[in-house]
Amino acid sequence: MVVWMAEQPLQPGRRYAIKLASTTVDGTVRDIEHRVDVNTLEKGRADQLGLNEIGLCHLVLEKTVAFDRYRDNRTMGAFIIIDRMTHVTVGAGMIRGKTEVGEDSLRPVSAHDRQVRLGHKPAWVVLPEGLDPKRLERNFFDRGYLPVIVNYGLEGDWRAKAEALCHAGLIVLVAGMPVDCTQDDYPENAIFMGNDISAIDNVLSNI
Structure with missing residues (x-):
């Protein structure tokens, strides 16, 4: 059970980073089984939890950790959820037990996932010569984005690489694209970066 903060x-x-006793490990909330109305205690469907909302969630950790059910051991059965970028505690929870991984774990990874x-979101950002x-890659990265540079015309089939x-x-940063390139050289939804790196804020507003 998770309380979102x-x-x-x-x-x-x-x-997120999940801290259980003295152990911290990265993990994700696989899904929210239901949200609990704090006033009526009724259970309802939820795709996310907002501030002060409570829900029964299934967590998947990237490493095996020792734990107990909260009702058996309050120390080993409680955890906090930490934002990996800001290091701020964003949630707290109590462990009810272990859930076996079912067929849903084989569901294909979607663009939304x-x-x-x-x-x-993914993006194709065209950089001027x-x-x-x-x-620019460092600027994006330090803001919490995951960019990668692809050099126009210098890496074999650069367009196929960028699309993949x-x-x-x-976020694909296409470097060295000449000003006389045609519409066929980039996708319709490409974002064009200005000559001033300060224009990065305008670019990020579209991602």
């Missing part, structure tokens, strides 16, 4: 809702599929996990792509990375949910 942050303004930004809990999103199934997004990676990737977006939730990475925290942003003269703008340092590595500096974008399909995987990443």
Whole structure:
């Protein structure tokens, strides 16, 4: 059972740090079985949990940890959820037991799954000649995004590579694309970066 303590809702599929006693491990909330109305105690369907909402959730951890049910051991049966970027505690929970992994674990990964996990939509960002792509990559990365540089025309089938990375949910920074390129050289939804790196805020508003 999880109590959510942050303004930004809990999103199934997004990676969080889970701290149980002295152990911290990355993990995700696989799904929310139901949300509990704190006034009526009625159970209802939920895709996310908002501030001060309570729900029964299934967590998947990236490493095996020792735990107990909360009713048996309050120390080993309680945990907190930490935002991996801000290191702020965003939730707390009590363990009711272990859930066996079912066939749902074989469900194909969707574009939405990737977006939730990475925290942003995929994007194809075209950089003008003269703008340092590595500096821009660092700027994106430090803001919590996952960018990757693809050099126009210098890496074999660069377009196929860029499309594959974008399909995987990443932000593709296409460097060195000449100003005389045609519409066929980039996708219709491509975002064009200005010559000033300060324009990054305008770019991020579209992602």
